[in-house]
Amino acid sequence: MAKVKKVLMGNEAIAWALLAQGATVLTSYPGTPASEILASARKFKAEKGLEVWAEWAVNEKVAFEIALTNSWIGGRSAVMMKQVGLNVALDPLMSAAYAGVKGGFVVVSADDPGPYSSQTEQDSRFLAMFAKIPVLDPATPQEAAEMVRRAFELSERHQIPVMLRPTSWICHGRQGFELEEIVQRRQPISLQKDPAHWAAPPRQRFRLHGELNRKVKEVARANTVELLLGDEGADLAVIASGVPFAHLHDVIKGMGIEDRVAVYKVDMPFPLPPGIESSLEGYAEVLVLEEPGAVVELQLRMPVRGRLDGTLPSEGEYTPELVADVLLRLLGSQRERPSRPKEGHRPRLCPGCPHRAAFWALKEALPGGIYPGDIGCYTLGMNLGVVDSFLCMGASVSQAEGFWIALRQAGLPIPPIGATIGDSTFLHAGVPALMDAVHNRASFVLMILDNGTTAMTGRQPTLATGEEGKRPVSIEEVVRGCGVEFIRVVDPYDVETTIQALKEADRFARGEGKGPAVVIARRPCPLLFREESRGVVRINDNCTGCMTCVHDLECPALEEGDGIPVVLEDLCRGCGVCVHVCPVGAIEVVQR
Amino acid sequence: MRFQVIIAGRGGEGIIFTTVVLTEGAFKAGHPVVSSETHGMAQRGGSVVSQVKIGPFLSPMVPPGEADLIIATSLEEAERVRVWLRKGGLMVVNSSEGLPGHVDARKIALELGHPRGANLVLLGYALARTGLFHPSPFREAIAERSPHRWTQKNLAAFERGFRLSP
Numbered sequence A: 001m002a003k004v005k006k007v008l009m010g011n012e013a014i015a016w017a018l019l020a021q022g023a024t025v026l027t028s029y030p031g032t033p034a035s036e037i038l039a040s041a042r043k044f045k046a047e048k049g050l051e052v053w054a055e056w057a058v059n060e061k062v063a064f065e066i067a068l069t070n071s072w073i074g075g076r077s078a079v080m081m082k083q084v085g086l087n088v089a090l091d092p093l094m095s096a097a098y099a100g101v102k103g104g105f106v107v108v109s110a111d112d113p114g115p116y117s118s119q120t121e122q123d124s125r126f127l128a129m130f131a132k133i134p135v136l137d138p139a140t141p142q143e144a145a146e147m148v149r150r151a152f153e154l155s156e157r158h159q160i161p162v163m164l165r166p167t168s169w170i171c172h173g174r175q176g177f178e179l180e181e182i183v184q185r186r187q188p189i190s191l192q193k194d195p196a197h198w199a200a201p202p203r204q205r206f207r208l209h210g211e212l213n214r215k216v217k218e219v220a221r222a223n224t225v226e227l228l229l230g231d232e233g234a235d236l237a238v239i240a241s242g243v244p245f246a247h248l249h250d251v252i253k254g255m256g257i258e259d260r261v262a263v264y265k266v267d268m269p270f271p272l273p274p275g276i277e278s279s280l281e282g283y284a285e286v287l288v289l290e291e292p293g294a295v296v297e298l299q300l301r302m303p304v305r306g307r308l309d310g311t312l313p314s315e316g317e318y319t320p321e322l323v324a325d326v327l328l329r330l331l332g333s334q335r336e337r338p339s340r341p342k343e344g345h346r347p348r349l350c351p352g353c354p355h356r357a358a359f360w361a362l363k364e365a366l367p368g369g370i371y372p373g374d375i376g377c378y379t380l381g382m383n384l385g386v387v388d389s390f391l392c393m394g395a396s397v398s399q400a401e402g403f404w405i406a407l408r409q410a411g412l413p414i415p416p417i418g419a420t421i422g423d424s425t426f427l428h429a430g431v432p433a434l435m436d437a438v439h440n441r442a443s444f445v446l447m448i449l450d451n452g453t454t455a456m457t458g459r460q461p462t463l464a465t466g467e468e469g470k471r472p473v474s475i476e477e478v479v480r481g482c483g484v485e486f487i488r489v490v491d492p493y494d495v496e497t498t499i500q501a502l503k504e505a506d507r508f509a510r511g512e513g514k515g516p517a518v519v520i521a522r523r524p525c526p527l528l529f530r531e532e533s534r535g536v537v538r539i540n541d542n543c544t545g546c547m548t549c550v551h552d553l554e555c556p557a558l559e560e561g562d563g564i565p566v567v568l569e570d571l572c573r574g575c576g577v578c579v580h581v582c583p584v585g586a587i588e589v590v591q592r
Numbered sequence B: 001m002r003f004q005v006i007i008a009g010r011g012g013e014g015i016i017f018t019t020v021v022l023t024e025g026a027f028k029a030g031h032p033v034v035s036s037e038t039h040g041m042a043q044r045g046g047s048v049v050s051q052v053k054i055g056p057f058l059s060p061m062v063p064p065g066e067a068d069l070i071i072a073t074s075l076e077e078a079e080r081v082r083v084w085l086r087k088g089g090l091m092v093v094n095s096s097e098g099l100p101g102h103v104d105a106r107k108i109a110l111e112l113g114h115p116r117g118a119n120l121v122l123l124g125y126a127l128a129r130t131g132l133f134h135p136s137p138f139r140e141a142i143a144e145r146s147p148h149r150w151t152q153k154n155l156a157a158f159e160r161g162f163r164l165s166p
Helices: A010-020 A036-048 A060-072 A083-088 A090-099 A124-131 A141-158 A202-222 A243-255 A276-280 A295-299 A320-330 A354-365 A377-384 A395-409 A423-439 A475-481 A495-510 A548-553 A577-581 B015-028 B075-084 B105-111 B115-130 B136-145 B148-164
Strands: A003-009 A025-028 A053-056 A077-082 A105-110 A162-164 A173-180 A225-230 A236-241 A261-266 A285-289 A418-422 A445-450 A486-490 A517-522 A536-539 A558-560 A565-567 A587-590 B003-010 B033-036 B047-054 B067-072 B085-094
Touching (some): A003 A141, A003 B015, A010 A025, A010 A173, A060 A090, A077 A083, A083 A090, A083 A105, A083 A124, A090 A202, A124 A162, A124 A295, A141 A162, A141 A202, A173 B015, A236 A295, A236 A320, A243 A261, A285 A320, A354 A418, A354 A495, A354 A517, A377 A418, A395 A418, A395 A445, A423 A475, A486 A495, A495 A517, A536 A565, B003 B015, B003 B075, B015 B115, B047 B075, B067 B075, B105 B115, B115 B136, B136 B148
Parallel strands (some): A025 A053, A105 A162, A236 A261, A418 A445, A445 A517, B003 B067, B067 B085
Antiparallel strands (some): A173 B033, A225 A261, A536 A587, A558 A565, B003 B047
16 A cells, blocks of 8 residues: 655544545534544545545534435445534434444544633533444544544444544644555445334334444453553553543653553543453552543543542643643642743634624614624624624524513513624524524524635635535525515625615514514625725824724724824725724725 | 744734644654644634644643744734743744844845745744754745745745844
């Protein structure tokens, strides 16, 4: 087999390995830290002219079901998502574990301890355990690539879905290593129906459950936990899984204490090998290091140190210095804890971002309102005071309905309700909620921020994007199909028109029995479609130095200067939204 | 070699590109290397940090007080991440104040007609200052990774930085 030496990001390494292992159907919905897996698979597919299906799906549940189906007829398949995406795909995951697979089926669910880009610090390994499927937990990008092969082999040997669970530092870590070249593979695929597994009636499902239990037992028996580092005869044993193993490795080597610790590495945190406790009995102390949950720790039937006894914190990510502190404490020494870097600047919308214009219009049109928000770049609307909540994908719509119902039930006055959701998120989970709101005649304004891409995760195409060979979904038609009677499409850069449309929408929604009104604010993401700059903003002599433009817009191109705002000309895209914000008409757009 | 680097700046300043060039250049030079970078929401104009570890490391995180080199795109970011620097470590900052370790990379990049090349000026300067690296593998990485229309300008920025070092 031909080999290549490369530096790859963990997500690229996983994509590379999935293709090198012959996956023919790969599906995903973007979400940090998992987004670059499918994006890279699509890139490698194009570079190498592979005949594989590597496509973004409307959401994780659909992505999961499409990939699983290919595995049912014998093809190697993979579905990739972030941990909260796995929640969306939990329904098919649970059932797929019972139904089993034929071609190898790998579920990649990327966790985000910290968290850096997520609502929760949940541990996907718990969902693997919950669904009773094996899960592999890589410590480095190289290991993630190697584990893809293992995952496919396990999946095929035991006819079970297998989870690969990287975390942010694997996904966005880079490492140089040697890996197998990608070649197009052909698999024996046949459409052979398997009703006993595909369509078992509920009363037969306990048999499938029994089958699953037997598979998990077999996998557990073949699992091993090896001494990988340190001295078997030490007093302290550490059981480490995933990235914390990498931290531990560097800490032990850096301090030169290989003789004082015995490190056992867990590649597969579920199902653990039976009787693993017996190999740990001789140690004075056993510490479990894993992230972000206590999956291994909870399975061990012996006293151990870890999260549950408070030796390690129960939230937040592990760092090498935290690992070093705990290790030294258990070894009976102490050191001064190094200070952490200060918090930096919070993220904000890009210069020229159409969302900024849309949010400003929303604030002007529906003052004193309640503003349910959603998941995407536009969550940053909270910096502008027009995102009051963001729960999960699509919840802006259902919570707009929820606020309307709750306030109405309580007999309280109902302020304007202005919900915002992005185009991709709307299609992902907003549509059923909108149907529900129409059905219940819930009165609120929904602004769909349509920038033609899934921007925050790296500008992936959406179903509404006109990719070659695909039929773009029309957001207007979907909204109309849900039964919405008020639909306006506006360009958010045209701030006045957007404000008028939102005001009209609010009047319509509040008319008795009318239901939700939708305004689609449509303008492409400036990161995706590099249009010519429209000019540049200048501050004229009218400026009183009130800094409203700087504070109310949080535009990276506007900074507080010496008494008056300063325009950073190389950042300014001349969108002119600040012109509307200035209370004294001191901002104008001029040609460059 | 055990050499740990922190690169600090704001989202959109090309920190990821600089990280990729450093990581791939070090690997081409024959060193094992792991690195990491900031993606997702934090990238949107917020403060971002990349970490590069050259040598027999597995974890991509540099502990505070252990970085041999910090490259920062502004004094503000430099101050923020200073706790990462080990005693005697090298700090290279984009600044016009002319203090030791300060490089007016932005001005140099503008002179080269390549305002976005300031990071590569800094990287070139920092690598030369360490005296540990030959520039060729990094040039190779820049040539491979640059969009075609920027290749020459990126190389020129790196070169200028590398030759600035005393």
